[in-house]
Amino acid sequence: MQKRLTKEEALDLIRNADLKELGRLATQRKKELHPEGITSFVVDRNINYTNICWVDCKFCAFYRHEKDADAYVLTFDEIDAKIDELLEIGGTQILFQGGVHPKLKIEWYEDLVEHIHTKYPQITIHGFSSIEIDFIAKVSRISVEEVLTRLKAKGLASIPGAGAEILSDKVRDIIAPKKIDAEVWVDIHRKAHKLGIKSTATMMYGTVESDEDIIDHLEMVRNLQDETGGFRAFIMWSFQGKNTELLRLLPDMPKPSSNRYLRLLAVARLYLDNVPNIQSSWVTQGPYIGQMALHFGANDLGSTMMEENVVSSAGASFRMAKDEMLHLIRDVGETPAIRNTAYDILETF
Known part of the structure; x- marks a missing residue:
């Protein structure tokens, strides 16, 4: 067993390590975990079932309030049409999340998940961030465990790590004061893992956090993973500021x-x-840095991202087709593969 990196050592690496040496160390670790030299990706679609949200995160350009002219809640027919398009390109997963709607209760979500799971049993539902789950529990006057148990019974397979941002309350109090505290985010994932619902962990950096906050965030993820083993992957991206209140408040950021x-x-x-898995965020970094990430520890290119509305609202506009993904992976000497939500390889190229 390798000696674990301490918080102090990690901080020193962030601040002082030679970038090329960091890449070498991360690649070495990646090869120990994934000696077969495969870089995977999933064919999926983000479906944002509503943009109505009361949380008003300052870093978000996607949300609307209920009375806004362009506020929406998708109908089941509209959602079906999106899934039909996904099936046409061989998709296997929907990443399903929305704003934190102030009025939708557990029964609405149960009906939705059951409808999709029944009509499209071949599609994996990877959906509902911890803040959505927390608020569904509050507005429905039930526990988080009951929300998770009921949605799992209807067909929810796993939950995304969205809403983590930086797991530091002093950061969260500035960029998203209405959002759940860091420990609540961790505890909802803990509860999901204990019910057999796997999840991912995420980090959005580049706002007001310090290097120490970033290490504390990684520590919280590592500690919960020690406890439950429920995280399949870690995904991080940089703050996308265009059209956000946070950039208006802090224009020199x-x-x-x-x-x-x-x-x-x-x-x-x-x-x-x-x-086990680290995703490259080509959606925010662009294809070239997304590819470079494969030399810095990433073993997965995430999603072909048939549809994405949240970070694109804040200025990230990169798109990538399957063929381009295959080229980028082969170009660094690795074997491309399509995977499912559980990181099982479905097809190699």
Whole structure:
């Protein structure tokens, strides 16, 4: 067993390590975990079932209030049409999340999940962030465990890590004061894992956090993974500021560099020794840095992203077709593969 990276060592790597050396260390660790040299991705679609949200995160450009002219809740027919399009390109998963709607209760979500699971049993439902689950529980006057149990019974397979941002309450109090506390985010994932619902962990950096906050975030993920083993992957991306209130409030906030992204990604791969998969965020970083991430610890290119509305609202506009993904992976000497939500390989190329 390798000696675990300490918080102090991780901090030193973020601040002082040579970037090329960091890439070498992260690649070495990646190869220990994934010696077969496969880089995977999933064919899926983000379906944002509503943009109505009362949480008003300052870093978000996607949300609307109920009375806004462009506020929406998708009908089941509209959702079906999106899934039909996904099936036409061989998709296997929907990433299903929305704003935190102030009025939708557990029964609405049960009907929705059951409808999709019954009509499209071949589609995996990877949906509902911890903040959505927390609020469904509150508005329905039931426990988080009951929300998770009832949605799992209807066909929910796993939950995304969205809403983590930085797991530091002093950061969260600035960028999303109405959002759940860091410990609540962790506890909802703990409860999901104990019910047999796997999840992913995420991190959005580049707002007001310190290097120490980033390490604390990684520590919370690593600790919960030690406890439950329920995280399948870790995904991080930089704050996308266009059209957001946060950028209006802090106009001089520096745009995170590609160097910073690769540096943090490599440290995450080294620190999260118990999380099997690290995704590259080409959606926010672009195809070139998305590809470079494969030299800094990432073993997965995420999704072909047939549809994405949240970070694109804040200025990220990168798109990538399956053929381009195959090329980028082969170009770094690895074997491309399509996977499912559970990271099982479905097809190699």
